[in-house]
Amino acid sequence: MIRTARHFAVAAATLAAGIAVAQQPAPPAFAPSNLSASGVRALAANCAACHGTRGKPAAGSTLAGLAGKPRDELLMAMTQFKQGRKPATVMHQLTKGYSDEELAALADYFSKQAR
Ligand code: HEC
Structure with a gap:
């Protein structure tokens, strides 16, 4: 009998904890959406090592600039890389890490940067 009561208490506590978790409000969005303006800037920063800051290649770089x-x-170009229809050394892999919406947002972002 005592055993059953303890089991009941544990079960009730577990249930209460479960309800408490379920009632938590959604966590604040620390990471902005990848498609918000700051989210796209963060995505575009991934391209800077090779294509230059904001798509403007460093002097002497042999890589294509993206800006403007x-x-x-x-x-x-990015869609063809992603689909394996354009020969590439790195971009065919890299573009697979982005959704089509993210690639469109990146294209939009770089097209608006000063050359
Ligand atoms: C590790 C280096 C590297 C990174 C990082 C990188 N690229 Fe590239 N990118 C290249 C290379 C190299 C090419 C030439 C194609 C190839 O060999 O893959 C290229 C080509 C391109 C092209 C075609 C340009 C043209 O006019 O032919 C576009 C567009 C492009 N990259 C966009 C991006 C975007 C957007 C990002 C960030 C999400 C990015 N790249 C990140 C190395 C990189």
Whole structure:
């Protein structure tokens, strides 16, 4: 009998904890959406090591600049990399890490940067 009561207490406590967790409000969004303005800037920072800050290649770089290129041209290249339709050494892998929406947002972002 005592044993059963203790089991009941444990079960009740577990249930209460479960309800407490379920009632927690959604955690604050510390990380902005990848598609918000700051989210896209954060994504674009991933490209800086190779394509330069804000897509402007460092002097002497042999890599293509992205800044100020037409949005559709950038998006087409990235989509073709992602689909394996454009030969690449790194971009075919890299683009697979981004959703189509993120690639479109990146193309939009870089097209608006000063060359
Ligand atoms: C590790 C280096 C590296 C990083 C990081 C990188 N790229 Fe590239 N990117 C390249 C290379 C190298 C090419 C040439 C194609 C190839 O060999 O993959 C290229 C080509 C491109 C092209 C085609 C340019 C053209 O005019 O032909 C676009 C667009 C592009 N990258 C966008 C991006 C974006 C957007 C990011 C960030 C999400 C990014 N790249 C990150 C190395 C990089």
